[in-house]
Amino acid sequence: MAYDSFSVLKSSAVPMPIENVDTDQIIPARFLKATERKGFGDNLFRDWRYDKNDQPKQDFVLNNPTYSGKILVGGKNFGSGSSREHAAWAIYDYGFRCVVSSFFADIFRGNAINVGILPVQVSPEFLHEIFTAIEKDPKTELVVDLQAQTITIVATGASESFAINGYKKHNLLNGFDDIDYLQAMKSEIADFASKR
Amino acid sequence: MSNSPTTLFDKVWDSHVVRKIEDGPDVFFIDRHFIHEVTSPVAFLGLEQRGIGVMYPERTFATADHNTPTINQHLPVDDPLSANQLQQLATNSAKYGISHWGLGDPKNGIVHVVGPENGITLPGFTIVCGDSHTSTHGAFGAIAFGIGTSEVEMVLSSQCIMQPKPKKMRINVNGQLGKGVTPKDVALYIISKLSTSGATGYFVEYAGDVFENMTMEGRMTVCNLSIEMGARGGMIAPDQTTFDYIQGRPLAPKGADWDTQLAYWKTLKTDAGASFDEEINFKASDIEPMITYGTNPGMGMGISKHIPKASEVEGGVATYEKSLDYMGFAENDSMIGKKVDYVFIGSCTNGRIEDFRAFASIVKGHKKADHVTAWVVPGSHIVEAQIKEEGILDILTEAGFVLRQPGCSACLAMNDDKIPAGKYAVSTSNRNFEGRQGPGSRTLLASPLVAAAAAITGVVTDPREFL
Numbered sequence: 044m045a046y047d048s049f050s051v052l053k054s055s056a057v058p059m060p061i062e063n064v065d066t067d068q069i070i071p072a073r074f075l076k077a078t079e080r081k082g083f084g085d086n087l088f089r090d091w092r093y094d095k096n097d098q099p100k101q102d103f104v105l106n107n108p109t110y111s112g113k114i115l116v117g118g119k120n121f122g123s124g125s126s127r128e129h130a131a132w133a134i135y136d137y138g139f140r141c142v143v144s145s146f147f148a149d150i151f152r153g154n155a156i157n158v159g160i161l162p163v164q165v166s167p168e169f170l171h172e173i174f175t176a177i178e179k180d181p182k183t184e185l186v187v188d189l190q191a192q193t194i195t196i197v198a199t200g201a202s203e204s205f206a207i208n209g210y211k212k213h214n215l216l217n218g219f220d221d222i223d224y225l226q227a228m229k230s231e232i233a234d235f236a237s238k239r
Numbered sequence: 240m241s242n243s244p245t246t247l248f249d250k251v252w253d254s255h256v257v258r259k260i261e262d263g264p265d266v267f268f269i270d271r272h273f274i275h276e277v278t279s280p281v282a283f284l285g286l287e288q289r290g291i292g293v294m295y296p297e298r299t300f301a302t303a304d305h306n307t308p309t310i311n312q313h314l315p316v317d318d319p320l321s322a323n324q325l326q327q328l329a330t331n332s333a334k335y336g337i338s339h340w341g342l343g344d345p346k347n348g349i350v351h352v353v354g355p356e357n358g359i360t361l362p363g364f365t366i367v368c369g370d371s372h373t374s375t376h377g378a379f380g381a382i383a384f385g386i387g388t389s390e391v392e393m394v395l396s397s398q399c400i401m402q403p404k405p406k407k408m409r410i411n412v413n414g415q416l417g418k419g420v421t422p423k424d425v426a427l428y429i430i431s432k433l434s435t436s437g438a439t440g441y442f443v444e445y446a447g448d449v450f451e452n453m454t455m456e457g458r459m460t461v462c463n464l465s466i467e468m469g470a471r472g473g474m475i476a477p478d479q480t481t482f483d484y485i486q487g488r489p490l491a492p493k494g495a496d497w498d499t500q501l502a503y504w505k506t507l508k509t510d511a512g513a514s515f516d517e518e519i520n521f522k523a524s525d526i527e528p529m530i531t532y533g534t535n536p537g538m539g540m541g542i543s544k545h546i547p548k549a550s551e552v553e554g555g556v557a558t559y560e561k562s563l564d565y566m567g568f569a570e571n572d573s574m575i576g577k578k579v580d581y582v583f584i585g586s587c588t589n590g591r592i593e594d595f596r597a598f599a600s601i602v603k604g605h606k607k608a609d610h611v612t613a614w615v616v617p618g619s620h621i622v623e624a625q626i627k628e629e630g631i632l633d634i635l636t637e638a639g640f641v642l643r644q645p646g647c648s649a650c651l652a653m654n655d656d657k658i659p660a661g662k663y664a665v666s667t668s669n670r671n672f673e674g675r676q677g678p679g680s681r682t683l684l685a686s687p688l689v690a691a692a693a694a695i696t697g698v699v700t701d702p703r704e705f706l
Contacts (some may be wrong), residue, residue, distance in 0.1 A: 047395035062558040063435055063535050067672040072651040076306070076320035078327050090674045095660065106510035118558065120436040123469065123535070124672060125651075126371040127278065128387035130257055149405075149439055150371060154387035208403065210263025221389070226291060228258065228266065232397055235257045236295065238659050 048218035049161055052141055052187045055112035058177045059104055064117050065124035065149060070133040074126075083129055084136030105137075109136075116143045116173055124153025131158045141187050143194065147168040149228045156211055157221065163187060163194050169203045172196060189216060243633050244510035247476050248407050248442050251382045251507065255365045255624070259398055264401040271298040271363040272394045273350045274337070275326040276306055278369030283331040293395045294336040298581065301332045301339040302358055304349045307617050307645035312342050313557045321654065335395075337374045344698040348619020351375040352615055353461065356621050358488025359571045362477035362504040367394060372669060374465040374625065377474035378458035379481055380507045382442070384472040405471050406516040408441040409509075414523030419703040422457035423589060423667065423686035426464035426687060427529035427539045429521065433554060434535040437458065439469030450475050455484040456593035457468035461586045464669055467536040468565050476508040490492035528702055530574050531671050531684040534562040538671070542701050543630040546572045564682050565673055567661075569597060574683070581664035581677070582613040582694040585643075586650040589667035590618025592625045594687040599634045601691035607639035608697030614656055615640050616648040638695070652677045663692040 075087040081107060091103050099106040115134065121144035122130065131154040131220070133141065140160060145167045147155075155162045176183045176196045184197040189212060195202040208214075225232070258266040261299065274282075274605060279301070293299065301327060306321040316322040325342060346353060351372055354360045362380035369391045376383035381613040390400045409528035410429060430437075458475050465473030482501060492500045527541040540547070548570045549559045562570065568577075584590075584598050586685045587607055596619065596653075607613055615635060617623040624646060626632050634640055649656040650668035652675070658664045660679025667690050671682035689701035 060555075061561070062554050065535065065670075065672045067651075067670065067675050071674055071678070072653045073678075074307075076275050076318075076324055077655065078324060079284060080281050090678055096679065108402070114288055116557065120439070121467070122669060123435050124466075125370065126385035126387055127375075128281075128369075146436060146439070148469060150387060150466075150539060154389065157387060158390035159240075169641075175314070188455070208263050210260050218478060219692070221395055221401045222289065222396060223395055225266070225399055226289075229294070229668070232257055232266075232294070232399055234270070235396060236398060239268070239270075 047159055049159065049189050052113060053184055053190070054114050054138060055182050055229045056143070056173070056177055057104055057110045057112055058174055059115060059117045059173050062118040063123055065121045066122055066127050066130035067124055067131040067204035067239045068219070069122070070127065075127060075129050075212045079234055080132050080191065082136065083133035084138065087133040112206040113139055114141045114143060114185055115139045115169070116177070117166070119144065119146045121147050122155070126150045126154070128158065130156045130158055143170070145174065146154050156215065159215070161187060161215060164192060165203050165205060169201070180230055219222050231233065232236045244513035246407055246513045247380060247444055247507055247514065248382065249365055251365065251380070251414065252404060260477050264403045266399050267402045268399055269299065269367050269394050271359055271366045273355070273368035273373070274299060274301045274328070274391065275350050275368070275370065276303050276328040279391055280324060280327045281388050281493065282395055284328070285392040286396060291396050293337065295398050296336040298398060299337045299395065300354065301328055301337050302347055302350050302353055305647045305651065307342055307646040308654050309614070309646050309648045309656055312644045316342070325443060328606050331590065334493060335557065345620050349405055349587045349590060349620065349647055350543070351459070351463065352514055352590055352618030352622065353500040355379065355455070356488065356619060358485055358491030360501070361485065361491070361508050362481060366402065371466045372463050374418045374693060375459050375615060376474040377462040377465065377472050377484070380473060380474055380477035380504070382474065385466065397471050399600050405442040406440055406591040407444070408438055408470070408517040408519065409446055409515045410519050411447040412445070412521045412523055414449065415448040416449060416523045417447065417527060418687055419706050420526050421686040421688060422453055422544055424526055424529045426461045427531065427536065427684060428526045430464060430468045430536050431529070431539040432521070433468045433537070435467060435535045436469040438465070441470050443470045443473035445473055445475050446509070449647065454593060456479060457478070458590040459591065460588055462513050463507055464536070467669060477504050518592055520571060528689055530689060530699060531682070532566060532568055532574055532669055532675050534565055536669065536671060536684060538562065542574060542699070546574070574700060577699045578663060579611060579698055580662040581691045582611055582660050582690050583616070583649040583666040583668060584664045584690050585614065585616030586668040587618065587647070588669045590616065590622065591688050592622050595622070595631050596629070597624050597687040598691045601630045601688055601702060602638040602640065602695055603634045605638055605695040607694050611694055611697050613640050613694050614649055616643045617645050619645050650675050650682070658682070662671070665690050665699065
């Protein structure tokens with residue numbers, strides 16, 4: 044019930060070739076005070092996106108109309124730091140459905156899948172190819188096919204496969220979540236707990 | 240194969256797997272769940288939307304810490320959004336029968352400080368919290384790690400999460416630590432060698448005589464920072480130091496139960512010959528008091544060293560330059576003598592009694608530098624009481640410091656304790672990310688000793704000068 048299902052995503056992409064993008068940058072702590080999952084996209088990358096007078100910083104990629112799309116492409120070690128799921132909520136709420144990087148921090152990767160964002164880990168070489176393709180043509184499209192577990196740069200035809208475990212893949216393809224699964228096995232859990 | 244050598248991690252992990260999903264995660268049972276006001280409200284909302292309840296409320300413990308003011312805690316909280324989150328935590332806890340240590344409660348404090356000091360954290364347990372520094376509890380030989388809010392909802396509703404088993408890494412540090420080298424320095428040193436992603440995908444066991452000789456407070460500091468090298472968590476085998484710390488704590492096992500548990504805890508160690516996916520060795524004598532110069536915890540170095548050149552570090556030059564530019568530093572700068580505007584001692588990393596003892600050992604008989612604003616924030620009311628009982632408060636007061644009330648405070652600056660833009664803070668906390676301690680703030684992570692030396696001299700100073 045938690046999110047839309049994910050099958051094939053064809054979209055242009057927003058490049059962010061910075062390493063170690065931490066979740067404090069994705070959503071600063073002072074914006075974690077909501078008690079509902081609403082409106083976090085407005086503060087996505089808040090301090091990179093706006094100056095201290097809340098004016099958009101023109102040199103930041105999200106403020107550059109040249110780039111758009113449902114895929115965010117980040118540098119190595121994306122999503123490090125705090126476990127705040129708000130980071131994944133902010134990325135989702137802004138409109139991204141897929142984040143591509145050569146390396147993800149563990150907690151962020153899990154949070155992303157749990158809210159319906161597909162984290163696609165590619166080789167450093169392929170990541171470079173993607174950045175190069177976007178640099179050449181900001182409207183270049185990527186195709187992320189979850190069933191086939193492939194990501195393709197449409198303009199060049201270059202493609203790479205990515206890993207995801209079968210359970211999570213099934214969940215994402217169908218829009219199922221872990222809580223549904225766990226609710227269905229509560230008697231097994233109770234049995235386990237009683238023996239502890 | 241029950242006789243094959245097994246790691247501490249495997250012993251604890253395998254005994255908590257309810258179900259193994261083929262080509263998927265393990266359904267992993269959680270013994271203890273901590274919640275706080277920031278990452279739990281949406282989970283409770285989820286329970287209501289689904290019409291499901293809390294399966295084992297007695298296994299969850301709530302404390303308010305992230306958002307709380309560190310002065311005038313007896314007054315209503317000014318910020319309406321913070322006040323609302325605190326209220327929601329109280330309401331949700333009451334509704335589902337979860338124990339709640341709110342603002343003003345004598346047991347209140349930072350979640351990773353109050354769990355251990357009340358005897359909730361025990362060896363062999365699995366412990367989670369919607370906070371990445373949950374790794375702290377690994378100091379007791381528990382598997383403890385941070386989770387997202389969706390997982391908080393899972394634990395509330397089913398006492399389980401879905402977790403692929405991480406790989407295993409052992410980090411050995413042996414030898415004698417030098418003068419002025421604290422557990423914080425050991426951790427910052429390891430992170431500087433491994434980088435912030437060097438242990439991603441792994442669960443770490445810390446071994447060697449450096450950790451064996453550490454107090455529980457020191458072990459908590461080390462395990463706390465495991466996440467800063469990308470590891471989900473870190474753990475240390477329980478020993479007599481662990482058992483002595485736990486015995487007599489309010490919620491610790493007592494009587495015959497204690498004896499039974501103790502017998503089990505003594506089995507919790509890595510057998511000789513057990514294998515790890517990765518094993519790394521460091522020498523204690525290579526470690527000096529550490530300080531960070533950049534915008535992630537991996538950008539640290541010995542305090543007497545100079546900032547490395549971009550060409551000498553792993554990773555992209557652009558990212559490195561962006562980081563130094565943010566900090567207002569240049570390659571090859573010495574950190575010694577850099578002006579310090581703020582000093583923060585506290586947080587789940589260094590907010591325990593031993594940290595304040597260390598801080599006081601240096602400031603005793605000196606005065607705080609006039610231009611330095613210092614925030615001295617205990618990790619809990621119990622720590623606060625210890626500071627007073629041991630006479631540390633008198634030393635602090637004499638030296639011109641004011642003791643604040645417990646909470647996460649300037650570590651993540653969700654309350655009013657924000658470092659202003661452009662200002663430099665020597666901080667005993669855990670993250671030096673851009674804006675972490677307030678928009679535009681510049682953080683130098685260090686030990687309580689380095690923080691104390693900076694607070695009295697007003698510049699980055701080698702604490703060994705005072706020892």
